[in-house]
Amino acid sequence: MKSSFIRSLVTVVLSLTLVTVAHAQDELPINAAASVNGVIISNDTVEQGIQAALSQGQKDSPELRKAVLGKMIEISLLSQQADKDGLANSDKANRQLALIRQNYLADLELSTFMSKNPVTDADVQAEYNREIASLGSQGMIVEYKVSDIAVATEADAQAALARIKKGESFDKVAKSVSLAPNKVQGGAVGWVQAGQTLPQIASVLITLSKGQVSPAPIQMPQGWYLIKLEDKKSSKPPTFEQAKAAVRNGLTQKKQFEFLSQLRQGANIVVR
Known part of the structure; x- marks a missing residue:
């Protein structure tokens, strides 16, 4: 295994x-x-x-x-x-067990929230219709090939951005500092549509030219991000049957993001 x-x-x-x-x-x-x-x-x-x-x-x-x-x-x-x-009560064990409990409860809370606030078939159909209508008279869908770097703090993101501005490749910096699993691929995410990303990413992504890196770090609930637009293409939109899984996933992420935003607004968070 x-x-x-x-x-x-x-x-x-x-x-x-x-x-x-x-x-x-x-x-x-x-x-x-x-x-x-x-x-x-x-x-x-x-x-x-x-x-x-x-x-x-x-x-x-x-x-x-x-x-x-x-x-x-x-x-x-x-x-x-x-x-x-006598290992069960060691500091190391207690820290790890506390982390496992915290992660499990976080996943349980999200799954419970989604079970009470599900993305319905009607929601998916409505979102698909909205996205098709937003394509305009040409009816073409724009896709972006994206790479990203995820770090814990704004200072870390600024330091990574400074390295890129000095000439280091985005790929190299991602492999060096990114905390995301895709760091081993140089931060490669693949092809996405703006509507499939969270609003903070989408609002920056649509302004970038091919090969350009986001001019400033992007704050996300789980950290700070830099994104690079590797490529861009237009194509005919998929049918509803082809798109509904991706649309549902995007709506699910949006609901979870909004829920986390509400929790953040009601919390007292102090970061050193």
């Missing part, structure tokens, strides 16, 4: 409660997939591990399910040994 899957599987296991129960040898409670020294690994936990594997492109099969359960048993054995070795 790939290491990224194993890391996500560990997160699934650690973010859920493993219950210790007393039971007869070789006897498992209802909804238990396995017991490791009395610690129950539930079928629900295993199913979340399966879903984590499927989300990373693996195919569901008896072999995959056996491998996921086997890895969870290993994780349970190791975590129990860590308890015995």
Whole structure:
């Protein structure tokens, strides 16, 4: 299994409660997939591990399910040994467990918000119609090939921009300082439409010429960004069936952004 899957599987296991129960040898409670020294690994936990594997492109099969359960048993054995070795209450463990809990709750909050405020089929159709109408009489859609650099602070973004202005390639600076996963590709994002990006990015993107870098850092909820317009092209718009998945994704991101903006406005945030 790939290491990224194993890391996500560990997160699934650690973010859920493993219950210790007393039971007869070789006897498992209802909804238990396995017991490791009395610690129950539930079928629900295993199913979340399966879903984590499927989300990373693996195919569901008896072999995959056996491998996921086997890895969870290993994780349970190791975590129990860590308890015995006194590692569970170390500062390092507490920091990591707090981070896992925070990330899990953040994902849970977003998913709960979206379940209460879903993007409906009618929303997707209306947005598609709006985007088609916005194309004007020529009816052509503009796509932008974009690269980006994501950093934590405005100072970091200004420093990266200064390096680019002095002649370093955007690709090199992205690989050097970007915090985004696409740093290994030099910050390459690929082809996007302005409407598929968040408003702060879109408003800058449409002003850039081919090869140009955003003249100033762009503040986003998760940090500061620099973007570069690698290329630009026009094409006929896709049909509704071809576009609806992308439109739905864009509307989902917009709803989440607006929700996060509301939380920020009501919060007392102090940054050093």
